[in-house]
Amino acid sequence: MPEGPEIWRAADKLNIALAGEVIDDLFFAFDSLNEFKKELIGLTVEKVEPRGKAILTSFGNNLTMYSHNQLYGKWMIRNRGNVPNNNRQLRVAIHNEKKSAFLYSASDIEMLKDEEVENHQYIQKLGPDVIHPETTPNDILDRYRNEKFINRKLTTLLLDQGFISGIGNYLRSEILFYSGVHPSLKLRDCTDKQVQKLADATLTLSRRSYETKGITNDPEIVEALKREGASRKEFRHFVYNRTGSYCHKCGNEIQEVKTGGRKVYYCPNCQEK
Structure with a gap:
């Protein structure tokens, strides 16, 4: 399972690829997420934030996607039009004009309202984040x-x-x-x-x-x-x-x-x- 340092580096790369960019296409493997697809296309990704071993992707319309990589989940970033060559199961793909971000193999993915994030069953139990710059x-x-x-x-x-x-x-x-x-x-x-x-x-x-x-x-x-x-x-x-x-x-x-x-x-x- 990826640990804090790996999750923070993944979030850094996702921020570079996605933050401030307009979403022009999306893929969700789960029906529970597909209902948000039309609403999210055309919006700008605000930020990608690590929380413990989870990642929060904020879309700027009061919605945040929670994803936890668990044992086998992995984010991959490619230039737009390129797709990773692997045997993993694709769960999420976020595309903008220049970049695509693919989340493979993770199963713990939810869409939350912003006000629900801090009360999420995983996030509300977290101790201080060892990598966060404000942790002393x-x-x-x-x-x-x-x-x-x-x-x-x-x-x-x-x-x-x-x-x-x-x-x-x-x-x-x-x-x-x-x-x-x-x-x-x-x-x-x-x-x-x-x-x-x-x-x-x-x-x-x-x-x-x-x-x-x-x-x-x-x-x-x-x-x-x-x-x-x-x-x-x-x-x-x-x-x-x-x-x-x-x-x-x-x-x-x-x-x-x-x-x-x-x-x-x-x-x-x-x-x-």
Whole structure:
């Protein structure tokens, strides 16, 4: 599933392609959306905004399209007249004079009135968005210090979009590693210093991933590995999806553990219990 950094980059590209442009054709795969087609053609897309792992496309007539990519959804942008060559199921296509935006494979798509957006069942539960420029370090630290989360296991808590929105599986492993926190711990087990490190890592790595197109590793480590001829898979992350490889910090072997059916990756030396 795309995480916050990927959703923000997708929204950036959609804004460049669609915002301020007049819609001259539309495709909706679902009958629940087709009733809006005639109303939307000829309107200007106002903006495309990420919210957690969802995207809101505002059309300027008191209507906003909510879409959540879930596991397999993907937006693709092409010059007008060009269509992506793939086997995915097309769900939405928005066309203007110069560009076309195609949403494939997503199934969670709704048309909302603007006043309904904040009360949407997904959006109303979101915690502070880790990528949003108005989210401050104190906003994130306050979440880690909030008593209602104190008894939660960190590996579960970090995936809860009501805690902090935008974190997914790779960011979870990377945040825990960068903080030096073992994946078996609950929030209540952490010292004040560890809590501060968790909050710092949450912002630092999420925004680094957004800015670098998915790289969470330290820039100096990345550059050193590139000089050695390492592949992107080898230099992209500290621990995520690197089971059996050496830790970039200490040289020990990266391990994995399953929690909630999903793997968490960690260094037993850098993340002692």
